[in-house]
Each structure stands twice: as structure tokens, then as C-alpha cells.
Amino acid sequence: xxxxxxxxxxxxxxxxxxxxPLLCRAQAAATTPKVSVDWDNLxxxxxxxxxxxxxxxWTAEKGWDQGTLKPYGPLQMMPSAQVLNYGxxxxxxxxxxxxxxxxxxxxxxxxxxxxCAAGAERLSMPPLPHEQFVQAVADTVRANADYVxxxxxGSLYLRPLLLGSGPILGLGPAPSYTFTVFAAAVGAYFKGxxxxxxxxxxxxxxxRAAPGGMGGTKAAGNYSPVLVTQLAAKKSNxxxxxxxxxxxxxxxxxxxxCNIFVRKGxxxxxxxxxxxxxxxxxxxxxxxxxRSRGYEVLEEKVSITEAMEADxxxxxxxxxxxxxxxxxxxxxxx
Numbered sequence: 307x308x309x310x311x312x313x314x315x316x317x318x319x320x321x322x323x324x325x326x327p328l329l330c331r332a333q334a335a336a337t338t339p340k341v342s343v344d345w346d347n348l349x350x351x352x353x354x355x356x357x358x359x360x361x362x363x364w365t366a367e368k369g370w371d372q373g374t375l376k377p378y379g380p381l382q383m384m385p386s387a388q389v390l391n392y393g394x395x396x397x398x399x400x401x402x403x404x405x406x407x408x409x410x411x412x413x414x415x416x417x418x419x420x421x422c423a424a425g426a427e428r429l430s431m432p433p434l435p436h437e438q439f440v441q442a443v444a445d446t447v448r449a450n451a452d453y454v455x456x457x458x459x460g461s462l463y464l465r466p467l468l469l470g471s472g473p474i475l476g477l478g479p480a481p482s483y484t485f486t487v488f489a490a491a492v493g494a495y496f497k498g499x500x501x502x503x504x505x506x507x508x509x510x511x512x513x514r515a516a517p518g519g520m521g522g523t524k525a526a527g528n529y530s531p532v533l534v535t536q537l538a539a540k541k542s543n544x545x546x547x548x549x550x551x552x553x554x555x556x557x558x559x560x561x562x563x564c565n566i567f568v569r570k571g572x573x574x575x576x577x578x579x580x581x582x583x584x585x586x587x588x589x590x591x592x593x594x595x596x597r598s599r600g601y602e603v604l605e606e607k608v609s610i611t612e613a614m615e616a617d618x619x620x621x622x623x624x625x626x627x628x629x630x631x632x633x634x635x636x637x638x639x640x
């Protein structure tokens with residue numbers, strides 16, 4: 307657990323260029339937010355959703371418009387919208403936080419812009435221009451600065467979402483698209499809190515992804531299929547599920563919504579980006595941090611046997627940040 311604690315402490319400070327100061331695009335916000343939020347009891351949900359969202363529209367005739375900020379509320383679309391029938395949608399997860407100096411900072415938004423563009427290409431959608439994506443996120447944070455928790459109390463979670471909102475009947479790309487960014491003040495992802503180790507169980511029947519599929523894309527349709535195993539695991543008091551590779555049921559892939567690492571001595575291993583797991587921004591940052599601190603980091607297959615014998619296991623992701631695994635259960639062995 308000692309490595310995981312050090313990585314969590316510095317996961318959002320890999321370098322001066324790794325996190326883009328929001329203040330380069332917006333004025334400084336007050337250190338203490340003004341909205342009525344119980345900062346000491348933040349959960350991970352929409353209880354404290356921010357009141358302003360960003361919306362941009364695309365048509366074949368005009369391309370992407372410049373977008374606008376508007377009150378958080380419903381998006382209007384027809385029942386025949388492509389996304390409602392055929393699932394043409396990708397999304398991102400990001401966070402804004404307050405620094406010790408009281409500034410509001412974003413964590414590597416350029417990485418999310420690039421991943422969103424890659425996902426759009428995979429699903430035959432027009433990607434939002436890189437600079438417009440980053441600016442949209444920055445504008446959303448600036449408009450909701452009062453929802454960024456005080457230092458150490460949590461973060462403002464941001465959800466950029468690109469979807470085929472235009473109507474269509476036969477299978478095909480949508481005739482028009484919507485890009486939106488909404489936000490909410492959040493605390494720890496898992497119920498026990500950020501510092502509480504989680505218990506995971508290895509899934510032996512279902513798979514999250516397969517070679518040649520969509521596992522490496524942050525597509526909306528990748529996530530609901532894991533609910534059947536995740537909900538069953540939670541009924542048995544596990545926090546989440548670890549999935550194995552679809553070919554051999556031998557190697558770790560990832561958890562339902564985060565990447566996984568194992569440590570043995572001074573060597574850290576994490577499953578490779580072979581198309582079946584998500585290229586996490588936090589994952590990449592942890593690899594950089596660990597190598598800079600003298601650890602050997604290998605992006606290669608991790609067998610379930612190797613994981614069960616590891617000195618330490620932890621997960622990474624925007625929502626979970628860096629979370630220690632207290633136990634891993636496989637075929638009844640813990």
C-alpha cells in the first residue's frame with residue numbers, strides 16, 4: 307500500500323506541463339466557494355450538480371458551431387435520435403481542483419481531447435476540434451467555479467459527452483451531433499472513501515471486451531453491460547469486478563471503470579494497451595511517476611496467478627484517482 311499512497315499524493319502533479327492552469331483562460335476564483343454544498347460529505351453523484359453546461363451542435367452544412375454556455379437542463383432530441391437507437395456516443399471523465407494557492411487547475415485536458423477525438427473516429431462521428439474541446443471544458447469550469455470544492459474536500463467532476471443526436475431510421479451515422487459538458491461537485495468514488503482499500507472479485511463468466519472490439523474506446527455502450535456483474539459483486543460486499551482476457555481467461559484486463567496495476571518488489575506491471583482496455587490518462591501519469599521514482603514499469607500481460615501473489619495491487623482512473631486494493635478474490639481464494 308505504500309507505493310499507492312505515494313502515487314495518489316502526486317498523481318495530479320506529474321509536471322508543470324501536465325496540468326493546465328485554468329487561470330490562463332479565466333480569472334482566479336475565491337478560495338472558499340459560495341454555493342450551499344456540504345463539502346465534508348460529498349459523494350460521487352449528481353446531488354451537487356453544477357448549474358451551467360456547455361452545448362455545441364454539428365451539421366454537415368456548417369460543421370461545429372462555436373458552442374454556448376446555458377443552464378443545466380434537458381437536451382432536446384427525437385425518439386429516432388441515432389444515439390437512442392444505435393448508441394453512437396463517446397464520453398470523457400475529467401476533474402478540476404483547487405490548488406494550495408487557491409487557483410483552479412485541470413488535469414491534462416489535452417489527453418482527454420485526443421482520446422475523445424479517437425473515439426469519435428472509431429464510431430464514425432465528427433470529432434470536436436482539439437482547442438474547442440479544451441476551451442469548452444475550461445469555460446464550463448469557469449462558469450461553475452463555486453462548485454469546485456475547497457482544497458482537500460473533493461473536486462469538480464466534468465463529463466464531456468459527444469452523441470449522435472440527429473434522427474435516423476436505418477443504421478448509419480447521425481445527420482447531426484451534439485457535444486455537451488456538464489459538471490458536479492464530487493468526493494470519493496468508492497463508498498469507503500479515498501483512503502479505504504477496496505475488495506475486488508475476478509469475473510469468471512462475462513468479459514468486458516474482446517480483441518478487435520471496442521474495449522479501447524470510451525464508448526457509452528461499453529459500460530452498462532458490466533452492471534450485471536458489478537451489481538452481483540456488490541451484493542456480496544465487493545467494491546467492483548476485475549475482468550480477464552476473452553481469449554484465455556488467464557490475464558487481467560481492467561476493472562469495470564478503471565485500470566489496474568500490480569507490484570512485486572520494485573517492479574510494477576499493468577496490462578498493455580492492446581485494444582481491449584481503455585488508455586487511461588491517470589494510468590499514463592502513474593507510469594510516468596513510477597518510472598521517475600526508480601520503479602521498473604512493464605506494460606505487459608499480468609496473469610491472475612501473478613496478481614494473487616503480488617505485494618500490492620491498485621487501480622487508477624479519473625473517478626477513482628489511485629485506489630488501493632485490499633483483497634482480490636479468485637475462485638474462492640482471497
